[in-house]
Amino acid sequence: xxxxxLPDGGMRWLDASGPKSxxxxxxRIRLARNVRGVPFSxxxxxxxxxxxxxxxxxxxASSDHLSSAVAFHLDQMERPERQLLHERxxxxxxxAGLERDARPRPGxxxxxxxxxxxxxxxxxxxxxxxxxxxxxxxxxxxxxxxVDAELGRLVPFAFHPEFGYLTSxxxxxxxxxxxxxxxxxxxxxxxxxxxxxxxxxxxxxLTFRGLYGEGSDVVGNFFQxxxxxxxxxxxxxxxxxxGKIVRQVVEYEEQARDVLLRTAPEEVEDKTWRAYGLLxxxxxxxxxxxxxxxxxxxxGVGLNLLPGPGVYTLNKLLIYTQPAHLAAMDGRSTGDxxxxxxxxxxxxxLLEAESS
Amino acid sequence: xxxxxxKERDAIINLTQVEHDSKVxxxxxxxxxxxxxxxxxxxxxxxxxxxFLGAVVKGGSSGALVPASGDGLRCPACGSTLRDFRDSGRLxxxxxxxxxxxxxxDLLRRLHGSSQHVGERYExxxxxxxxxxxxxxxxxxKAQLRRAVEGENFxxxxxxxxxxRVLE
Numbered sequence: 001x002x003x004x005x006l007p008d009g010g011m012r013w014l015d016a017s018g019p020k021s022x023x024x025x026x027x028r029i030r031l032a033r034n035v036r037g038v039p040f041s042x043x044x045x046x047x048x049x050x051x052x053x054x055x056x057x058x059x060x061a062s063s064d065h066l067s068s069a070v071a072f073h074l075d076q077m078e079r080p081e082r083q084l085l086h087e088r089x090x091x092x093x094x095x096a097g098l099e100r101d102a103r104p105r106p107g108x109x110x111x112x113x114x115x116x117x118x119x120x121x122x123x124x125x126x127x128x129x130x131x132x133x134x135x136x137x138x139x140x141x142x143x144x145x146x147v148d149a150e151l152g153r154l155v156p157f158a159f160h161p162e163f164g165y166l167t168s169x170x171x172x173x174x175x176x177x178x179x180x181x182x183x184x185x186x187x188x189x190x191x192x193x194x195x196x197x198x199x200x201x202x203x204x205x206l207t208f209r210g211l212y213g214e215g216s217d218v219v220g221n222f223f224q225x226x227x228x229x230x231x232x233x234x235x236x237x238x239x240x241x242x243g244k245i246v247r248q249v250v251e252y253e254e255q256a257r258d259v260l261l262r263t264a265p266e267e268v269e270d271k272t273w274r275a276y277g278l279l280x281x282x283x284x285x286x287x288x289x290x291x292x293x294x295x296x297x298x299x300g301v302g303l304n305l306l307p308g309p310g311v312y313t314l315n316k317l318l319i320y321t322q323p324a325h326l327a328a329m330d331g332r333s334t335g336d337x338x339x340x341x342x343x344x345x346x347x348x349x350l351l352e353a354e355s356s
Numbered sequence: 357x358x359x360x361x362x363k364e365r366d367a368i369i370n371l372t373q374v375e376h377d378s379k380v381x382x383x384x385x386x387x388x389x390x391x392x393x394x395x396x397x398x399x400x401x402x403x404x405x406x407x408f409l410g411a412v413v414k415g416g417s418s419g420a421l422v423p424a425s426g427d428g429l430r431c432p433a434c435g436s437t438l439r440d441f442r443d444s445g446r447l448x449x450x451x452x453x454x455x456x457x458x459x460x461x462d463l464l465r466r467l468h469g470s471s472q473h474v475g476e477r478y479e480x481x482x483x484x485x486x487x488x489x490x491x492x493x494x495x496x497x498k499a500q501l502r503r504a505v506e507g508e509n510f511x512x513x514x515x516x517x518x519x520x521r522v523l524e
Binding site: 034036037038039040041042043047051054055058059062123152153154155156157158159160161162163164165166168169170171173174175177229230231232233234235 | 440444450453460464467468470471472476478480492498499502506
């Protein structure tokens, strides 16, 4: 597997170049599409799946946006490598066959070129996606839409005049569009306003999840916010709505941080420095503790309470301290008991490199 | 998300109640929801939508999205039944949307508040001769060729190969 062909291993969003990138880590767009006349994944036979993959690969090769895409055939990869792609948010757990006792289905693949990609033979035949740095729904959508338009001219998509793009699960029908932001909300969590905000979200048609999407837990105060419905509104309306609400959530978060600074400046300063100190000096770190400490440091950097590290480094730490990444770096298995030691050493190394 | 009550199990039910003129939403696991007298529809299926549909049907009454009477309805294209969909939350093929359209229309309205797509209109490749991309015809022929070879229909395969050669 050669991820080095991709900028930042397929994660250009790590560079924190986008708007509001201390609070909003990334914006992700995905479009669900199916090939007309081919059974959906639930009923598809292996020959259907490999047929879909061949058609999509050929279309990608003759397209402008995916002509030099790197292809990963999940069904031919070992588990640690599949987990690595999942940790990079490039493939879903389902596509990577990471659920208990699961295996990737024949024909399960990821084609990725720079910041856009397509998962083939996931719940839908095609899941086009793009991940952008910071809060940039328009930028991410424009790029994914361009790929969609091009592939849609080369492969016939399943479309219905009333129901729109047809998807395996009716929750995605219509536009097939899911727009989401990965957002860091420690201010709202510390001021205990978060429950109110999250409850409000469901009333305005947004839903929240943890770091890895559907069914994942919230760790380190990182939340994924996305639109709940996909039908009955235009793509622009869905995107504008999400943008408007996220802008509001960012404002609430900034207000909460102001409140923290006004009412408990020393506690906040102490919390962020402690987090920084632990990351710089700890000898063993679990993944969850690392996430929580990174959250504390990120807050400190956002409030200018800490001199560093940069947001790029913090983003990298978030990804590279995950089990499959550490295991790959150090030639170990993901279940290795020494992983916390490897993690702590890696964190120290990256932070030292930054401050020297 | 963990259950607001026991803080141990995953919350699967959002219970909204009006208390003292204000709305309170609780996120509960199945056990705690049952203790609070919420009918959860028995066993929780793996797919959230399957669970949703199952609960609605078992609840019976006028709210049923997919009436049990429609269970045997079968999509002629892929052979899935409405029951398969209700159990898994996933449809078998694009034709299922036409085969089960009255049931799905209701469901889509409940899920999305509308069943009418107003977003981008898709134009099938080749639908409009002038705008169609020559590359799409080639890809379609290649797909047909693969099917012909798989079906050992070599006469058709040879013919397709010739047409592909001309286009290339």
